[in-house]
Amino acid sequence: MKSDSAASGVVVVFFGPPGVGKGTVATRLAEELKYHFISSGDLLRANVKEGTELGREARSHMDSGGLVPDQLVTRMVLKSLDSLSGGIFLDGFPRTQVQAEELESYLRGRGWRLQVIDLTADDRFLMKRLVERIICRSCGAIYHRTNLPPRVEGTCDHCGGALYQRDDDRPDVVARRLEVYHQQSAPLREHYRRQGVMLTLSGEKPLEETLAAVRAALIGRNGAPE
Ligand SMILES: [Zn+2]
Known part of the structure; x- marks a missing residue:
């Protein structure tokens, strides 16, 4: 087991249903632990905007009304990892088992580790949190009718x-979003559970507790990147 490579890294894949606070937890910890934060959606938009080779290829699919192929997104994400080391949060990737396997093979090639965090909560809990959420039209600040009025x-x-x-x-839309999340995340979560790299945590606790649990998982298991 070699773990003293100067350019060692850990990639964090994060699952969480709408309303569980995944974005907040990832953003806060990325800042605190000096991890990079890579969003596949942002990456795609940046590549298209800058007119990179991959961006132009993506654009041709978008212009003809199609979806950007999974394989193209994989190439963008892995290419962006090439120049990095340390800790990296991935957002929006992988979405399919094929993408997950390509990521794993890439990480093996670099001797990097993978940590999967699975933040879960009961649907009724998420429903209450989301349907009571209100947002400022001007600055985007988020409030909650009960918890944070x-x-x-x-x-x-x-x-x-x-x-x-x-x-x-809205309640009917939230119910649908949760259903879609469960359906879409199930195969990948099962894939990671089988591999024993996934840590499941409750997202129903107060934010500071959730942050502490995820922090402990990242630092305790992988060590803080030098
Ligand atoms: Zn405001």
Whole structure:
């Protein structure tokens, strides 16, 4: 087991249903642990905007009304990993078992480790959290009717903007989003569970507790990158 490579790395793949706080946890820890944060969606947009070879190829699919092929997204993500070391959070990738296997083979090639975090919560808990969520139209601040109400109803504490509920957070839409998440994540989560690289944690705890648990998993198991 070689673990003293100067350019060692750990890639973190994070699962979590809508409303579980995955984005907040990943963003906070990426900042705190000085991990990189790679979003496949941002990467795709940046490649298209900059007109890279991969970006132009993606654009030709988008222009003809099709989806960008999985294989192209894989090449973009792996290429972006080439120049990095240390800790890296991946967002939006992998989405398929083929992508997962290509990522694993890439990581083996570099002697890097993979850590999968699976943040879970009961659907009823998520439903309550999401349907009570209200957002500032001006600055994007997020409130919750029960847990984090604004001082003045309907008005943002920070900027005085109007608060509203996103269409995505209406009960029937939330139920559908959760169903889609369960269906789409099941095969990959099963793939990672079988490999024994996935740590499942409850996302129903207060944010600080969840942060502590994920932090311990990342640092305790993998060591802080030098
Ligand atoms: Zn505001």
